[in-house]
Amino acid sequence: MPHHSWQPLRCTLLTTLTLTLAACSTQTSAPAPQPDAAPxxxxxxxxxxxxxxxxxxxxxxxxxxxxxxxxxxxxxxxxxxxxxxxxxxxxxxxxxxxxxxxTNAIRVSSGALWTDADVWHSGGALWTDGSGGFGWTNGNGGFGWTNGGALWTDGKYIPLPQNSFAWVQVGLPQAHALAPKFGQNVKIAVIDTGIDLNHTAFADRLVAPSDMYDFVDNDHTPQEIGTPMVGSFGHGTGVAGIALQAAPNAKIMPLRVIEPDGLGDMDNVVNAVIFAVDHGAQIINLSLGSDQGSRSLQRALEYAASRNVLVFEAAGNRNLEQLDRPAAFAAQQTYAGAAQLSVGSVNSQDGKSWFSNYATTLELSAPGEMIATLAPGERVAVWSGTSMSTPLAAGIAALALGEQGRLNAGSVASRLLSTATNIDAVPANSAFIGKVGRRINAANFVASYMPIP
Incomplete structure (x- = not known):
């Protein structure tokens, strides 16, 4: 997603480092390697x-x-x-x-607050075992990062403690109680900077290597590369980590299209969308965008809609009364638009995040400020941006798909909107009435698919 924004966090428990940065198919094999992209x-x-x-x-x-x-x-x-x-x-x-x-027509740029050690403390504690292991304990012998990408303690899924308020805000605990499969076997394509394929939290939560791809280096190893604290390194890992916190049993399909500097070529994004559809993704997350529309990307998204794939798109972080592309086109009254959702960011009080773009066409909002998620090297980082709110919405959608199986993408998008909470009356939104979207309500959404006991 273009232009993530961040705010400093005062923390008395840890020394921190801050970072500011400029957000039935016939093709099943990987695309043929291409020469350098044309301008x-x-x-x-x-x-x-x-x-x-x-x-x-x-x-x-x-x-x-x-x-x-x-x-x-x-x-x-x-x-x-x-x-x-x-x-x-x-x-x-x-x-x-x-x-x-x-060339460089698409971008993500993000802000993060990284810890300088693999340790957090907030009620429970995240710990290291001295050999790169990483987990969370509640002090009663519980443990985390087991059973793959889910955070489990005493056999029960527990979100990262830093996100507890945000998850309660959207009703995620109730949604998890109603969706015990936790998005099982739902493939979520994360088209981004790649991910840290070796992070313990992704164990058993990734698709097969043949179903992932690096469109920058043209291979099946979309490993996030770069230097901590430099460029957009960690962005894709963080996005995937948020999707898994919402749907812990989903499968992440990492597709790398963005260089470490946060820029990428539009044709790689187009190829990634086509690849995701052809390799069985049910949900695509696009925490990236551009200042201008792309006919080629629109054609790819039309193809996704024709194959019943739901796409979530970040609104952008420039505090402008316009959405980045392709999110700007998600509200179009077409079959392709029906299968896409634009997502903005709100704070803990449901007020528009100061960085989030807004518009009368913005459809959904979700918490996107100071969200704790995975970071390369067995770490956790805190990020802010509509790049963070977007995979939260994608993961919530995966909960319903995990319980009900394949659902019509347009009807899922419609139900996400109809069950969401109107936040126009929030005082902080008085200047943005009708322009902040409806805040996603995971509890209402999942409950709408489940029979009443």
Whole structure:
């Protein structure tokens, strides 16, 4: 998600470090490695009979080849202005209007508060065993990071203590009581900076290697790389960790499209969406965005909708009365829009987070301030941003899918909205009435799918 924001946290229990940064298919194998991405690209319609060779002969470099989705993305020359075309007539559309930027056209940038040790204390305590192990104990012999990515103590799932208030705020404990499968076997694609594949909390909570991919390095190892405290390192790990706190038995499908500097190419995101759909994702999380729309990404999201995949998209963190793309298009009255949800951030009092974008088209909000989640190297970090509220919503959706099996993506999105809580009356939102979305209510949402005892 573009432009995460952060606020300093005063902590008397730990020494902390702060970081500020600039948010039935035919294709089942990994995409063929591509040469360096073209600066610009164009989306073209194709049929099942169109070969990659046909496209290369006509357009040159092929960035996305998706006959199952009815389109391809090819390299394009730099766009031309109307003046370049010899006209200033606003009614004449230059051919370059079909051209869009590709290189570094998508971004995530986030703020985090990292601890300088693998230890927290808040009621219970997170501990290390001296050999890189990491867990949580309630003082009664309980333990954590067992049974895969879930945080368990005395055989019962317990959220990270730092998030207890936020989870109560959205009714997550009640939702967990109603959904004992905890999102079992639901695949959530996290299209991001990759994740720390070796983090103990992800054990048994990842899809098979053949179902994950690194579109930056073109391999099946989407390992998050970088240096702690530098760039956007840790972003994808944190996003995936929040989704798992909401749906502890879900399966994370990590798809790496973002470099350590927080920037990525649009064609990689397009390819990741297609890959996620073709490899069985039921939910896609996009905690990233762009200033401008992308026809190619919209086509990929239309394909996701046609395959009944629900997509959650971060609103952005610039405190603007507009949403980042593709979240800005989630409210469109189309079949593709029906399967997408834009997500903003609220604070602990349901007030709009000071950094969160807002608009009359914003659909959902969720807690996104100072959320504790996983970080590379067996750590936990605290992050703020709509990148954090978005996977919380995605994980809550996974709870219903885990109980009910495959559900219609549009109906799930509609029910998330209809069961959410109207927060317009919150005093802090007086200047944003009708523009902060409805705050997700996990308890109401899950209860709407479960029979009354």
């Amino acid at each position: 610009y690209m164009r989306t073209v319609d194709i049929t099942a009979a169109t070969t990659r060779q046909d496209l290369e002969a006509k357009y040159g470099q092929v960035l996305t080849y998706a006959p199952q989705a009815g389109f391809a993305v090819v390299s394009a020359p730099a766009p031309l202005s109307r003046q370049d075309l010899g006209t200033t007539d606003p009614n004449r559309e230059p051919i370059s209007e079909a051209v869009e930027p590709n």
